[in-house]
Amino acid sequence: MNDLQLTLLIVGGGGIAAMIAYNWWQDYRLRKQASERFGETDQDPLLNTGSVKSGFERTEPGFSGSQDFAPSTEFDESSLEASFDAPQNDSHLQNEPQMTIDKRLFADFIIRFDEEKDANTWKTLVDGLEQINRKRIIYSASPDTAESAEILWFKASPYSGTAKSLKASVQIANRKGPLSSIEFSEVLGKFKRFAEDQNADIEFPEMKEVVAKAETLDQAAAALDTLLGLHCLLPETVQESTAVDMLAVAGWVQKGHQWFLSDESGTLASMVIHNAPGKRLLSFSxxxxxxxxxxKALGDIVTVCHGMNEKFGAPLMDDSGRTLSTQAIEGIYNQLIERVRNLTDSGFKPGAPVARILFS
Incomplete structure (x- = not known):
C-alpha cells in the first residue's frame, strides 16, 4: 500500500466517523428538544392519548367506521367563564371583562405600548383582522403592561379609556383544519407591522410549537366530530303545508329555507325540505x-317521523337511503350516546362554548 492509498483510506475513514458522530449529535439534540417539549412519555402532549398515527386523515364526521380515542378531561368548560374577581380600576368599570381565553384553543400575541393608547389606535387592526381562514381572533385590552399572569383583560371593542397592552388570541383549530405555518406567519406579520407603527413591543409564541399543537388538536377533534343525518320520505300526494303543520306542532321553527329545533341553549337540530318528482324528502341534521x-334532538326527530310514517307511510331513512328498523334506530341511539360521552369526557361537552369554538 503506497502513501496515496494510505492517505485516502485515512481521509475516508475520518469522513465516515465524522458523519456518524454528526448523525448521533443530531439525533441526540432532537430527542432532547422533544423531551423538553413533551416530556418522557409516549402520551399525546395535548390530550393524554396514545400517539396519533402519522397517516391520519381528517374525514367528514359521521357514524361510518370507528376511530379509537382515549378521552381526556384536560379541556374544561369552566375555563371559558369570565373572571370578575380581579380588582378593577374605577375608570375602566364601564368596560366589559374579557372571557378567560382557553390557551389550549388559542395562541396569544401580546403588544405592549410605550405609552397609553385609546381604542382608535387598534380599531383598524381589529376591524380588518377578525379571523384567519374562519379561525377567530379575539382582541383584549388592558390598562396594565401585561407582565403579570393575573392581569385583568377587557374586550378591546368597544373599549373606553386608555390601555398599555393589547392581546390578540388566535384560534389554532376548527373544522377548516389546524392553524398552518402560513396562516401563523400572516397574522404575525400584521401584528408586527402594527407594533412597529405604534413603536410597541410584541410577544408571540414559537411558530413550530403552535403549529404542532394545532395539528394534534385538529386530529383529536376530527376523531370526535359527528354530524348525524336522518331523512323522512313523504309521498308527493302529501301537501308540504301538511308536513309544515306537523313540524310546527312538534316545536320546529322555520327560518328561511331551513327549519330549526331549539331550546334556551340554542339550536338542537335543523331540517330542510327537498321536493323531487314523486316524493318529498325531509332531511334532518x-x-x-x-x-x-x-x-333529545334525535328522540324528537324519531317521534315526528314516526307520526308521519303512521299517517302517510313515510319511512325514516339514513344517509344511504336505507329504511331504518327499530333495531337500527336503537343502534344509532347507542352510538350517539357513546359519542356524547366521549365529547363530554374530553371537555367538549356538546353545546358548551369550548365545543362551539373548536367545532365551528
Missing part, C-alpha cells in the same frame, strides 16, 4: 358537538 341536547 344533528350537529352533535354544537347541539346542547343531541340525544
Amino acid at each position: 344533528i350537529d352533535v358537538p354544537n347541539s346542547a341536547e343531541p340525544i
Whole structure:
C-alpha cells in the first residue's frame, strides 16, 4: 500500500466517523428538544392519548367506521367563564371583562405600548383582522403592561379609556383544519407591522410549537366530530303545508329555507325540505358537538317521523337511503350516546362554548 492509498483510506475513514458522530449529535439534540417539549412519555402532549398515527386523515364526521380515542378531561368548560374577581380600576368599570381565553384553543400575541393608547389606535387592526381562514381572533385590552399572569383583560371593542397592552388570541383549530405555518406567519406579520407603527413591543409564541399543537388538536377533534343525518320520505300526494303543520306542532321553527329545533341553549337540530318528482324528502341534521341536547334532538326527530310514517307511510331513512328498523334506530341511539360521552369526557361537552369554538 503506497502513501496515496494510505492517505485516502485515512481521509475516508475520518469522513465516515465524522458523519456518524454528526448523525448521533443530531439525533441526540432532537430527542432532547422533544423531551423538553413533551416530556418522557409516549402520551399525546395535548390530550393524554396514545400517539396519533402519522397517516391520519381528517374525514367528514359521521357514524361510518370507528376511530379509537382515549378521552381526556384536560379541556374544561369552566375555563371559558369570565373572571370578575380581579380588582378593577374605577375608570375602566364601564368596560366589559374579557372571557378567560382557553390557551389550549388559542395562541396569544401580546403588544405592549410605550405609552397609553385609546381604542382608535387598534380599531383598524381589529376591524380588518377578525379571523384567519374562519379561525377567530379575539382582541383584549388592558390598562396594565401585561407582565403579570393575573392581569385583568377587557374586550378591546368597544373599549373606553386608555390601555398599555393589547392581546390578540388566535384560534389554532376548527373544522377548516389546524392553524398552518402560513396562516401563523400572516397574522404575525400584521401584528408586527402594527407594533412597529405604534413603536410597541410584541410577544408571540414559537411558530413550530403552535403549529404542532394545532395539528394534534385538529386530529383529536376530527376523531370526535359527528354530524348525524336522518331523512323522512313523504309521498308527493302529501301537501308540504301538511308536513309544515306537523313540524310546527312538534316545536320546529322555520327560518328561511331551513327549519330549526331549539331550546334556551340554542339550536338542537335543523331540517330542510327537498321536493323531487314523486316524493318529498325531509332531511334532518344533528350537529352533535354544537347541539346542547343531541340525544333529545334525535328522540324528537324519531317521534315526528314516526307520526308521519303512521299517517302517510313515510319511512325514516339514513344517509344511504336505507329504511331504518327499530333495531337500527336503537343502534344509532347507542352510538350517539357513546359519542356524547366521549365529547363530554374530553371537555367538549356538546353545546358548551369550548365545543362551539373548536367545532365551528
